[in-house]
Amino acid sequence: MAKKKTIFECQSCGFQSPRWMGKCTSCNEWESMVELSTDQIKFLKEMSSSSSSSTAISKAKPITQIEEDNITRFTSGSIELDLVLGGGIVPGSLTLIGGSPGVGKSTLLLKIAGNLAREKKKVLYVSGEESAGQIKLRANRLDANHDNLYLLPEISLNAVIGEINNQSYELIVIDSIQTLYSDDTPSAPGSVTQVRTITFELMRIAKSLHIPIFIIGHITKDGSIAGPRVLEHMVDTVLYFEGDTNSELRLLRGFKNRFGATNEVGIFEMNKEGLNDAKSMAGKFFDKDKLQSGSALTVIMEGSRPIIIEVQALVSESYGHAKRSSTGFDNNRLGMLLALLEKKLDLPLGTYDVFINISGGIKVNDPSADLAIIAAILSSYRNRELSSDSIFLGEVSLTGEIREVSGLTQRLKEIETQGFKKAVIPNTPQEKTNIKCFVADEVAKVVEWM
Ligand SMILES: Nc1ncnc2c1ncn2[C@@H]1O[C@H](COP(=O)(O)OP(=O)(O)O)[C@@H](O)[C@H]1O
Ligand SMILES: [Mg+2]
Structure with missing residues (x-):
């Protein structure tokens, strides 16, 4: 008789192993390994074979004979969201929106749901987190009340599927994936097994009924969607909210998009009426009149848009081990820039603490900000302001x-x-502008100029 195959799965990250382990070797979580039942293993097999059609007679065809899918997107009523999605909502797509608590996920999606309901689309908003009354309160604030917007406070997946099958919805919002649970799997809501089962079911619904579905996902402290990386692999589009909950600006960044580019960023403003498209980002990330020593300005590209931001540095004498810490900028890159300043300019930065902050909660990935970081560090070190129009x-x-x-x-x-x-x-060729440009090819030269 063949030996029964067992699989253990980490309920925190989805790592699988043929043996039980006290500590997951992938995410270092203790006692998170759970043995999968034979049903679950069967389900996993089905899932991996379902993307490629499972009928034995499917045959490969030359690509020249294949007709392309005709994607007709529709607008979400928000220019910024449409931009991140690659030009609007794709029918039958499954989109994951992640972000830390209070960043505005529910607010944005309820607003979008309201927009579409007004455009005569029938929308279902499923909430496992808040009561219908609470959502109604928010809808009043967002001006999202409409007869075509249906609320369903529910955490059972079967009940949600029943509702979807009985009505003809044109958009579905699930708030949030971690609160839904499927009766078919014994593990707790939010666990890898649950989230995977539910996402798989939602994917099937989206594709078979051709309805776009948005799923909200919470983010853990380390910035990944709670539990499941698996979730990111399964959905069509993954968007993450960024931004400081203390400031009113929020960025929605694309991480994966099967229907468009991922380099665009949506910019929103949080106010009493909810999360609205930022009218203009210009001037939101800096205040020209309040620049002090330790501040420098630069322009980063967010997708196709240039944004001027302020970077701040604080360099102060260290007592003991010198600290390096940055918010919104890569710490390793900061270390590299500091080493460079020590080596090339003989600055004794080893005895100084250095802190970097990017204002407005923005995260800088664009390497063009390096020079501004150096300028800010020098400005703070010398305690001398930089010219505010540079x-x-x-x-x-x-x-x-x-x-x-x-x-x-x-x-x-x-x-x-x-x-x-x-x-x-x-030193890059550029078109003529009225800006007085100081062309520099070396850090040492810029420093002399400052
Ligand atoms: N009455 C209000 N006026 C202004 N802003 C509010 C009000 N109520 C809630 N908010 C804002 O909405 C945010 C909550 O957004 P929400 O969409 O519930 O976040 P998430 O779903 O991402 O956890 C709060 O952080 C707060 O800033
Ligand atoms: Mg919420």
């Missing part, structure tokens, strides 16, 4: 060279529109 742009290499940045002309145009006069830029 902008610093350039990626810094390990040798202290200033490298080209992409989209320089576009960035300079933004600088000009915002009324700045001067910019320190790398």
Whole structure:
């Protein structure tokens, strides 16, 4: 008789192993391994074979004979959300929206649900977190009341599926995936097994009934969707909210999109009437008149849009082990820039604490901010303000060279529109603007100029 195959699965990260372990080797969680039942193993097998059609007679065809899917997107009523989605909502798509608590996930999706209900689309909002009365209260605030918007406070997946099958909805919002549970699996709501089963079911509904479904997912402290990486692999589109809950700005960033590019970022403003498209981002991330020593301005590209941001540095004498800490900027990159300053400019930064902050809760991934970080550090170190009408742009290499940045002309145009006069830029060909450019190819030269 064949030996029974057993699989143990970590309920925190989804890692699978043929043996039980006290501590998951993938996410280091203790006592999270659970043995899967034979039903669950069968389900897993079905799932992995379902994406490729499971009928034995499916045959490969030359790509030239295949007709493309005709995608007709419709607008969500929010220009920013449409932008991140790649031009609007795709029917039959499954979209995951993640973010920390209070960032505005429910607010945004209820608003979108209201927008579409007004456009005569029948919308279902499933909430396992709040009562219908609570959602109604929010809907009043967002002006999302409409006869076509249906609320379902429910945590049982079967009940939700029953409702969807009985009515003809054109958009479904699930708030949140971690509160739904399926009776078919014994594990707790929010566990990997539950989330995977539910997502799989929702995917099947979205594809078979051609309804777009938005799922809200909570984020753990380390920034991943609670429990399941598996969830990200299964859905069509993954969007994450970024931003400081203390400021009114929120960024919605695409991480995965089967129907469009992922480099666009949606920018929203949180106010009494909910989360609305930011009218203009210009000037939101800096205050030109309040620049002090330790502040420098730069332009980063968020998708196709240039945004001027302020970077702040605090350099202060250290008592004991020198600290390096940054918010919104990569800590390793900060270490590299500091090492460079020590080596090339003989600054004794080893005896100083250095803190970096990007204002407005924005996370900078664009290497063109390097030069502004250096300028801010120097400004704080010398306790001397930088000129408030200058902008610093350039990626810094390990040798202290200033490298080209992409989209320089576009960035300079933004600088000009915002009324700045001067910019320190790398040696890159650009179109003529009215900005006085100081072209620098080396960090040491910029420092002399400052
Ligand atoms: N009456 C109100 N006026 C203004 N802002 C509010 C009001 N009520 C809630 N908010 C804002 O909405 C946020 C909650 O958003 P919500 O969509 O529930 O977040 P999430 O679903 O991501 O946890 C709060 O952080 C708060 O800033
Ligand atoms: Mg919520």
